[in-house]
Amino acid sequence: MKSKKECRIFERARKVAEQTLRDPEKIRNVIDTALHMVGSASSSSPFGELTDKFQALIRLVRAYINRQYRVVPWQSVILAVAALIYFVNPFDALADFLPLVGFFDDAAVLTAVLASINQDLNEFLEWEKNAAQNSTEPIPRVVDADFEEVKEEAVDNG
Numbered sequence: 001m002k003s004k005k006e007c008r009i010f011e012r013a014r015k016v017a018e019q020t021l022r023d024p025e026k027i028r029n030v031i032d033t034a035l036h037m038v039g040s041a042s043s044s045s046p047f048g049e050l051t052d053k054f055q056a057l058i059r060l061v062r063a064y065i066n067r068q069y070r071v072v073p074w075q076s077v078i079l080a081v082a083a084l085i086y087f088v089n090p091f092d093a094l095a096d097f098l099p100l101v102g103f104f105d106d107a108a109v110l111t112a113v114l115a116s117i118n119q120d121l122n123e124f125l126e127w128e129k130n131a132a133q134n135s136t137e138p139i140p141r142v143v144d145a146d147f148e149e150v151k152e153e154a155v156d157n158g
Helices: 004-021 024-039 048-065 074-088 101-116 118-133
Strands: none
Touching: 004 024, 004 074, 024 048, 024 074, 048 074, 048 101, 048 118, 074 101, 101 118
16 A cells, blocks of 8 residues: 555646646656666566566657557556656665665555556557558658748828
8 A cells, every 4th residue: 555655746746747737747757767777677587577568668758759550548657657757767665776675665556557547558559560561651740831021011091
């Protein structure tokens, strides 16, 4: 069961997640840091399945911010980013610099988030699988377009 301190820290991470999603540089830094941290974990470790799901969660957030995959509820994206922020924050409920112990609260929070967005994550994994099979067709991206500024001209009403 999560302590009150863990709940407060995660709630703060959720609020920060909303702000972070609006800043492309910040969200990319969080993703890069999470990838670096999870890259050292082996999928054959006791946390192997959790590591695989966490990597999928990171790919989901990356695909969302790159506008490749947007069919995910906003609340699920917020929870995913909050989990990433909680994971990369070295000063969460149990400090990660404490050998092994510090990662148990990260695993607990991550497990709770993965359970709550499991359906959305599975749909993303299915989309990802289909996109890989149909790799001859490019994934739709946002197209840059030229625009022309329209200036309002003074109208003479007299």
